[in-house]
Amino acid sequence: MDSVPNISPNELERLTDQDKAELRQFIGNETQRAKIQTQTHSMTEICWTKCIPASSKGNKLDSSEQSCLANCVDRFLDLNLATLKHLSSLRN
């Protein structure tokens, strides 16, 4: 693994305002990326169970498995949106 030098609080104070702003932007993007990855882990598990049968052979996904996975993601997100929409209609 790459070794990363430890950063002391003292060294943090050397950051210029511009570098601080860049870091905030970077952390925001990374946080977004991490959220998407976590959601991907959860959907992969759900769609794996639905689309890849135990009888599935070989080391690669076949084309029907691939299209099932893509549809699974889209329909899962449709349902997600529909749920939010319905809930907000109940509130009104």
Place this chain on the structure above:
Amino acid sequence: MDSEAVKKAIIKQVQLESNMNNAKQLIEKINENCFQRCVPKPGSTLSSSESTCATSCMEKYMAAWNLVNASYVKRIQQEVHNNGFAT
């Protein structure tokens, strides 16, 4: 270290931790799902057919992860484009 070096070190550290975290989550899911699938009745050893099954299960699970991620990112971009609203 000057400001530039401190910034680069922080970025590197964050990326490292983020990648480690993602790999950890993936390994955990692969273990759970492929164990479930490939070892229906645990015996006294892991048989060769069980370990062959686990290898192909792992490759397929990673392919599925990549496909799900790509579909998800595409959908987010569509939603942002259509409504300026991300799920």
